[in-house]
Amino acid sequence: MTERERPRNDDEWLSALIDGELAPDDEAKLRARLDREPELAARLERMRSADGALRAALDAGRDDPMPAGVMALLQSDDKVVSLQRPDPRRFFDLPLAMAASAALAVGFVLAQLWPLQTGPGGGAERLLGASLIEEGTSLHAAVSTLPSGESARVDGAALTPRLTFRDAAGVPCRVVDLAGDELLTEVVVCRDGSDWRVRMAGYGPPRDAVAGDFQPAFGDRSAVDRALDALIADAPLGRDEERALLERDWVSE
Amino acid sequence: MSRKADRQTAALHAEIIEALPRVRRFARGLAGNVADADDLLQATVERTLSRARPANLDVARWMFRVCRNLWIDEIRARNVRRDAAPRVAAEDEQIIGDDAAVLGTLGAEEVMSDLSELPDEQRAVLVLVAVEGFAYREAAEVLEIPIGTVMSRLSRARATLSERLRGSD
Incomplete structure (x- = not known):
């Protein structure tokens, strides 16, 4: 001084x-x-x-969910929340409130599918843990086996992979729609060992989908699609490449 | 929007989301109640998204500065309203009260009540340094005041708060 x-x-x-x-x-x-x-x-x-x-x-109020109005400001353009922490060393700094807000953005479909823990005793690590789709679950099976464009019912929601791509590190990833009655959730999941890890999630009202027609969920171009620009290494995989990955259970050659 | 602009926006959003819990805690320290703090936080995010950030501040520090400045503006506006309409002011002036359950225990309520009685500028420095862990130099930068002023406001705030809490033991 x-x-x-x-x-x-x-x-x-x-x-x-x-x-x-x-x-x-x-x-x-x-x-x-x-x-x-x-x-x-x-x-x-x-x-x-x-x-x-x-x-x-x-x-004392750190675990309160973030005000919806605040999160809407950060999602109104993109409707995307990245669930990936930029620095794992700061993992335990992640306030639960923030994670809980992200969970809200993920939407009720995922909340139903995943055991999100946001109350006392439920730590952020459990929430992030819940953003892992583990092998052996029906959600994992659907994400792993459905070709893009085909749907299956998973715990009351219609699950449809929309496309498959590789991130910059070459890890296979998929964009998956989860449609409930009142909300459509789009998630980007990437392989993490034998599991799938959620990298991004967006949500919006259900589209008036024509069966088999990949109409964008959120206007001309969905929020997740726009955010994918930062994640995707190249063009989405073609059907043959995707089929090869499905057959090899997502093990790259 | 171009891909580059998309990425910049996404990066800004990510930094804001990362800073949100700390800025909310700061806002609660300033406002003294959950509802006003949420409004303040929302206004802070709006302004952070719409205004250019000073080159010498990262997003988090910029948000703390915006939050504090907005709160001072809010108080001025509120004081004008209160002078013009005292009956309305009675509702505006509620401290904690119904929000006690949200903020936590009775002890927390007492602390927040004592905190809210400190002058705004002392409160801002106290929360930044004692709760958010800012160094004096950082707090001075965020609040745009000399380090000596940080020291004097901080010590007065601590002394007052510790005496009040001692009295409520």
Whole structure:
């Protein structure tokens, strides 16, 4: 700290100590004073306690879902929420509220299909864990075996893979529609070992689909389709390439 | 929209979504109640999406600054309304109250009530530093005030809050 920024009274000194803003020499002098002056030490502890109480009070609402209006602002253009964390080291910083908001955006179809845990005890890791479509589930079987354009009923929703592609790393991915009565959810899933991991999800009202007709869900070009631009390495796979992947159970040659 | 613009928008949205929980916590610290904080958060996101960001701030810090500035504007607007229509103001002035269950325990309610009695500028510094972990230099940058002002507001806020909480023990 420069001379001008040095604390000017005891409370500023104590605050700077709490915040780790003191130079080592200054900190040593202050700690020596705290040893000699119990009242000053008690004041420091009260300040620290106040900080702790404040953090606890403001953290109490961290698991609340994000306001729908706020999320709508971030989805009205794209209607897409990326469920992929950019930095895995910060995984446990992921506030549940944010993840829960993402889950809301994913829509009730997926909420029905996946055991989303957003209450006390349900951590963000469980929610992200739920964004993995695990081998052995009916959802996994449908995503893994249906050619694009064919549909199957999965737990009350109509599931239809729309296209298959590879991401920049060459990992096979699929765009899948999940149509419920009131909501159409589009998800992008990519292979993760023998499972499928959800990379993006978008939602909107159901389209007035003509059977077999791939009418875009959300206007001329769906949100997921637009977001795919950032994910897709090349053109979608053709039917022959897709069939080969299906037959090899998604193991690349 | 071009593919590049799409990507830029998607990247901005991702950064905003990542910052949202922290900015909401800050907004709750400023507003003192869930409903006003949600409104403030929404206005913050709207402005973040619509205005150019200063080159020296990342998206998260920009959002904190926007949030604080909006809150100050809101207060000014509210004070004008309150002076003009005191009966309406009574509803506007509710602190926590019905939202206590959302924010948590009674202890949290007391803390929020004490916090809300601090001057706005002290509250902003206190939440940024003590809750969000901003260094003094960072808080000064976000709030556009000198570091010395950060130190004085912060220490006064801490001293007042700790005395109030002590009194409510």
